[in-house]
Structure formats: C-alpha cells, structure tokens
Amino acid sequence: MKKLVIYRHAKSSWDTPYLDDHARPLAERGLRDAPRMAQRLKKKKIFPDYMLSSDAERAKSTALITAENLHFPKEKIMLNRQLYHASSYSILQCLHQIPNTNNVAFIFGHNPGFNELIEDLGGTIDNLPTCGQFGFTFNTEHWKNISPANASFWFVDYPKKES
Structure with missing residues (x-):
C-alpha cells in the first residue's frame, strides 16, 4: 500500500x-x-x-x-x-516517478492543480486551503499504478480545522 x-x-x-x-x-x-x-x-x-x-x-x-x-x-x-502551477496530470506524472521503496510520500505545491488532483483521484474538496493536507491511500505496491481505481480517502486537515 x-x-x-x-x-x-x-x-x-x-x-x-x-x-x-x-x-x-x-x-x-x-x-x-x-x-x-x-x-x-x-x-x-x-x-x-x-x-x-x-x-x-x-x-x-x-x-x-x-x-x-x-x-x-x-x-x-x-x-x-x-510542480510550480502544475496541472493534475503533470503532478500525477511526477508521483508516478517516486521510487517504490518509499511507502509514504508528501508532495508540496499549489492550487488549482492540487484541488484538481484531489478530485481526479476521487476525493471531495471545495478548496484545499493554504497549509492544508489531504491524504490518500492506494491499494498498490507501485507508484506508477496509483489511480482513482485504487485510491481511498485517508484524512484531511488544515489550520482552521478543529483537531
């Protein structure tokens, strides 16, 4: 995973x-x-x-x-x-290049690309605020295979959210 x-x-x-x-x-x-x-x-x-x-x-x-x-x-x-003002497609291409020896990846960047990526992967969000985090898990062992078909919501957090 x-x-x-x-x-x-x-x-x-x-x-x-x-x-x-x-x-x-x-x-x-x-x-x-x-x-x-x-x-x-x-x-x-x-x-x-x-x-x-x-x-x-x-x-x-x-x-x-x-x-x-x-x-x-x-x-x-x-x-x-x-990744500077990248589209969802470009971001996904970068994610597909992550070495498979890594299981937990963080990606830092910008909207609107991140909002689009979240939606393209099956997540729901109006707007990922600044310093917001949206987590997915993927039922695969290979980063090149991550897709909406194997994506599941993990968590969402942002500064103004009550923890």
Missing part, C-alpha cells in the same frame, strides 16, 4: 506586491501554521519516506519546516520546477 499526503504551501506574503510570484516567501501566518500542521502529522504518527516539492519559495519553505518538525533529512527533499 502507498500513502500520499498532498500538502498545499503555507500562506504566502504579499508585502512586496511586485516580487516575482515564484520567489514569494511565507507570511507570518504561514510561518506560524507550517510547524503547527507538521506537529499534527507527528501526533497522528504520519511520517514521510519521501518528500517532493515545487521549487517555489513558499512551497519549499513549507517542506523544509515540515521536514525539520518530522525529523526528515532536509537534503533528501526533492525539488521539482514542474
């Missing part, structure tokens, strides 16, 4: 409105929410074997904070430019 946590980046800062979107850092709220949400995963005993992130600053920072809180080696986070 494979497990996936789709993890939208924490709240980004708009203090510098003309900053290139790719370079946008986390806002104070994002810097507060990211470790809190990582600690919720820790409390549920959900730890990654593999972490994949968009290389946009806000997604990368969320991944780094999560890695630190879950004691995942930061140097093992796989950064991928293709």
Whole structure:
C-alpha cells in the first residue's frame, strides 16, 4: 500500500506586491501554521519516506519546516520546477516517478492543480486551503499504478480545522 499526503504551501506574503510570484516567501501566518500542521502529522504518527516539492519559495519553505518538525533529512527533499502551477496530470506524472521503496510520500505545491488532483483521484474538496493536507491511500505496491481505481480517502486537515 502507498500513502500520499498532498500538502498545499503555507500562506504566502504579499508585502512586496511586485516580487516575482515564484520567489514569494511565507507570511507570518504561514510561518506560524507550517510547524503547527507538521506537529499534527507527528501526533497522528504520519511520517514521510519521501518528500517532493515545487521549487517555489513558499512551497519549499513549507517542506523544509515540515521536514525539520518530522525529523526528515532536509537534503533528501526533492525539488521539482514542474510542480510550480502544475496541472493534475503533470503532478500525477511526477508521483508516478517516486521510487517504490518509499511507502509514504508528501508532495508540496499549489492550487488549482492540487484541488484538481484531489478530485481526479476521487476525493471531495471545495478548496484545499493554504497549509492544508489531504491524504490518500492506494491499494498498490507501485507508484506508477496509483489511480482513482485504487485510491481511498485517508484524512484531511488544515489550520482552521478543529483537531
């Protein structure tokens, strides 16, 4: 069985409105929410074997904070430019490349691609909020085979949800 946590980046800062979107850092709220949400995963005993992130600053920072809180080696986070504003199809193609030796993968990135991916895999959500997490399990031993046919809802969590 494979497990996936789709993890939208924490709240980004708009203090510098003309900053290139790719370079946008986390806002104070994002810097507060990211470790809190990582600690919720820790409390549920959900730890990654593999972490994949968009290389946009806000997604990368969320991944780094999560890695630190879950004691995942930061140097093992796989950064991928293709995940920046990627479509559901492109995200799924990246997930299919995860080595099968990993059973629990976290992917950090952006909407609307993440909302589309969740729906394409059979999940239900209006909008995955910033720092939101949506988990699926897949009844397969191979990442290349993950699909709606073998996907099951695992959990959903986000900063304003009562835990």
